[in-house]
Amino acid sequence: MAELKLKLKAPPQTPVEGEVLTPDNLAGRSLNEILNLETWRGNRRVKLSELFTVEGESASKPSDLHIIIEGDLRKVRHLGARMSAGKITVNGSVGTFVGFEMTGGTIVVNGDADAFVGMGMSGGVIEVNGNAGDAVGSGYWGTRCGMKGGLILVKGNVGTALGCWMKGGTIRVGGNADVFTGVRMQGGTIFVAGNVGAKLGAAMVDGKIVVLGNVPNILPSFHIDEIRPNTKVDGDKIEGPFYVFHGDITEGGNGKLFISVEKNPHLKHREAYIF
Amino acid sequence: MAKFTLLTGRSLTQGVGKEEGKFSERYIQEVSTCQIDPEDLKILNLKPGECVRLTTEYGSVVLRVAASTLVHRGCVFVPYGPYSNILIGTKTGGTGMPNFKGIPVEVEPAPGEAVPDIKELLVKTYGRVQ
Amino acid sequence: MEYLLKNGYVVDPVNKIDCERMDIAVKDGKIVESVDESKAKVIDVKNMLVMPGGVDLHSHIAGSKVNVGRLFRPEDHYKDYEVKSGVRRSGVGHSVPSTFTTGYRYAILGYTTVFEPATPPLKTLHTHDELNDIPIIDKACFPLFGNNWFVMEYIRDGKLEECAAYIAWLMRSIKGYAIKVVDPGGVEAWKWGITSQDFDQEIPRFGITPREIVRGLVKVNKMLGLPHPVHVHTNQLGIPGNYKTTLKTMDAVKDLATGDRSILHVTHVQFNAYGGVDYLSFSSHADDIADYVNKNPHVTIDIGQVIFGDTTTMTADGPFEYKLFNLLRGKWANADVEVETGAGVVPITYSRSNYVHAVMWCIGLELALLIKDPWRVFITTDHPNGGPFTEYPRVFSWLMSKKARERVLKRIPRLARVRTNLKDIDREYTFYELAISTRAATAKILGLSNKGHLGVGADADIAVYNINPKEVNPSADYKIVMQAFSRAYLTMKDGEIIVKDGEVVAAPVGRTYWVNAKAPKDVEDVVIPEVKKRFEEYYTVKFENYHIPESYLACSAPIQPLEPLG
């Protein structure tokens, strides 16, 4: 893979649009051409050369290109938007909408990612090695459709509404997830190794959520099915035992919650409702 | 020190006072007073009119306390305004809206302290004011 | 400013001109006999098609329900946007475009007059505010009367003169243009949660039937001499078997007809021409409707063509939208308006592979093709209910080319093909017929004598399309037709060049028409105080604050009523 190294000269004072920084846009261009590409900083058209130093070499095909970006990119938004192939590595923290509507390729963030990671994505992989913000794997407003495919991995914690309206693909979180994890979920799998906030799986109609840590409560619109010794996430066996709930019943839903029995003794009273 | 839940909201006096002016006595008095259930006040060993320090993960401020049976036990109500804002965070959960209600708050009597003057509070918090 | 459009092929049905090479002279916003060629700006439109500007009599472009559609569908807009540039403000499409974009996109299609067909009187200030923000085109709005308490009470009590006085007062108070009726009585029933109002069924708590409302309003329309017939959206819209209701509604006023003039315009009939008893036995009865229209000159219709793809349905027919929501289970907005009417909004994706949608697609075209007289059937998509108005060129191509229709027919479910007559229809519209249905006839039925033609004295609203009607055979080259109608080579509005080569180059303010309706003074003198008295019991606003001053309209164009009919 050809490597193209971009280094942010200084953290921008106003938001910078990062959607130009994809292998799809940079492949097949010379360094000079890349430096002359334009993007937005606030309402100003600026050349990439104003924002970044660039070294390395581009590839002829997006799938052969690895873009490595260094610096404080917390005000860079839509990085990797609509990318279809290749790889982006960010060494630093990045702003909102990483991998917006991406269809393929890989984005690695060696730092934190702000809200809306992988919004509307349908394929590819996003790996965040720090924490991620709110609404990871959700969808554009009003679409009633979140992430449709692909994989999002977050090593640290995530914010609220993880996988909101999610329809397919997998999200794995190494740390904790805040409230409304899997809200309005319609398919796919969410795995949280840590704790989750309240309202887990609210209004979900399908899909699967596995939580190894603590769950403050289970919504009244879920019914308990059984206790299972283990379960699977994308073929990987996960040891339990787990309480299995289904719901959201008010939505006629058949989503499944797999909740660690060991970490949630306060749910014991629900066992009485197992047939 | 006791753990409470902070609720902020509108009150009629705040609404009326607002129309008189944001520096009117009525408005400032109202928005720098928190309301707590009388039973909770007893437990805290506070009398109406005394000062209390509220602290959340976002900030801390001293307010006057008033007794109100309309507030749930374990809750403290502060009308919207420059004082309550000190206690509110900017996390919007991806919605644009911070949590103004239902925030964990620590309440402790502040006998030696006074409610800060509005202008002092502003200068201290934000730097500039006329 | 004077212009001379030279050497175009002019299609101007009002003046019986069919693809004749001629020049059009324009001066001070009007078509004139001639201009001084040395002073005038000469535009060579050699071998191009020249038509009067398009006139759309039914397109939901402004008002509270349209804005509900905009507000709750960000996903409809975010990929279709217009960047601010030159004279153009920024904005968004797609099925519910923002106001500025609506004006530009109509102008690019060569349309210069568009009427909003449903405004709740109480929220008409909002409608006018939006109309003010739609640049270029002339427009108007039709207030809703079919579920209005005052109207229902006057008709119940047999007080038609009083009803006419009330409507005249309302029309001029809120600056409306025509009497619109949507699901008469059905919306009032829906306000109690009842979703099916039959034409001859009593309306809850009002003691009359929709039939009586429609008849009453047609009589009132004649008494007031309003320029447009009663514009009706019938009961049972969207429901299998509803073609009977449509025929009943048309026939209910047959005896009130005078001469050959239309007294009832039945709108978006595609949605009202269904057979069957459910969505499995769903079928087309376009032939029965067409047959009735062919034999009875007292009605006109527009088609409400369906376009496959995503769009937003919106109508004052709240109960219909509730039923649609129950089928789709997606988003649903409802907006009942006190005393007067309601509204519903539901997004939909019409799918070619869906049997019901495919039949709907056939029905619209069947209506347009089976009704013989293009002066009485108009092309609409009931924007955005059947599809966005930007898809008109596609509809034109289907009407002008059997080949274009067959391309689609091949790809719809076999059963839809079999259960409709479209495959057997050979008729293809000519440019002349198209010009009638989209300009000449619509202007006529709206009572706009200055529009829809290019005779001397007409408003210089002109559309020039880059297509040679003498050379292009639309039947075969339907794609060329579609392209040409998608981007006017030139659009002129009131003698000003608005669109040049598909780009908007000027964006003036268009007129808002309204009818300065009047009833006999002695009747109004009794009725208005009476309305005022009941007003505060019925409404939540003061009588005084209901009135919309003329100054609120960015460019007010009052129209005097015609001589009352019979």
Added chain:
Amino acid sequence: MKVVSAVVCPCCGNLCDDNEVYVEDNKIVKVRTECAVSSSKFLNYSKERNIKPLVRVESQLKPTTLEDAIERVARMLVEAEYPLLYGWSNTSCEAQKKGIELAEEVGGVIDNTTTVCHGPSILGVQDLGDPSCTLGEVKARADLIVYWGCNPSSAHPRHMKRYSALTKGRFRAPEQRKVVVVDVRKTPTARNATLFIQVKPNQDYELMAALKMLLQNEEIEEQEVAGVPVEQIDELAELMRSCEFGILFFGLGLTMSEGRDRNIDAAITLVRELNKWTKFAIMPMRGHYNVTGANQVLAWQTGYPYAVDFSRGYPRYEPGDTSAVDVLSRGYNDATLVVASDPVANLPKDAVKHLCSKPLAVIDPHMSITAYMADVVIPSAFVGIEAEGTAHRMDGVPLILKKVVEPPEGVLPDVQILDLILKRVRELKRGR
């Protein structure tokens, strides 16, 4: 003495239009209204008034000319790469339109106070829809009125008397109506309710989920939900199911607590469910008198109701990122124009900190708290008192606000001030 009747009150989303204002020597001397807030507004509006444009010189606000103030605001906006234009809920639709044009011209973000009141309601509506009606429908038909997380007695003082519980409508007398209040505290509104349900803070969502379960005759595997015994929830479900026309009014208790937009999602879903049983509608209790208008105007001109970003020359909508609190807390904006709002008094501390760290201009009739922090202050006329203009009631009914007295000399309405700024901005941009 001049009496102006049918005056629309420019205070809250009720837009009561039956007030009488008595004017003598261009002064309001008396108001006939049933509302304490309204009366205070009309009688006190000129207190704490600043009628001179002000500019910050060496950390002090000093009077200046209107021309100078306009020049400074225009320059501030033209120089900014990402200006925020915030407020807009206490002014006319005409001013809002001008503000949108200005935001478009300077490539800024325009956001209204919706963002911190019913922004989450709009997000809920964008996912689920909006089964609603005008207030006159409630007056005519409602036999069940639910106030959830709102307190009209304080925030919308005449709401019950004019539009809901206590008014006589065509088909319904006050004694035929039942009122339910659901709140975390026993508000003044709750005192007069048929049924008061005290919900635990941040658990409205759970309560609504339980309600939906009971409406669908499903079993709940708990004894109580959100601090409410299941029997009491069942009582509420039964009331809702059996009414003839129900309305759910909701307020900031839902939009500002945990769940925010998802609470509204649940409330709308509940109302959708209830329509299987009866006729039921939902309506947000909008606070500022023309915040509804701000959403409407922005929606028809740009397609989006708030949080609109023009930085790329066309409207973009990404609430949670282009909404005011997020713009401020992420430190995106490098200048702010505040119109008819007081963010320093209303936004969280850290957002205000950023606001005050960048150039700040304020257009407001009052000397608001934000004005005290600003670099430039331009006083404006009060819409609905000193200037005419359109506003939209909480249910979308538009009304024309009247001008009852002249503004102080030299004080212009917002729309004119904004127009002057816009013109100057265009001149500056042409020269650039």
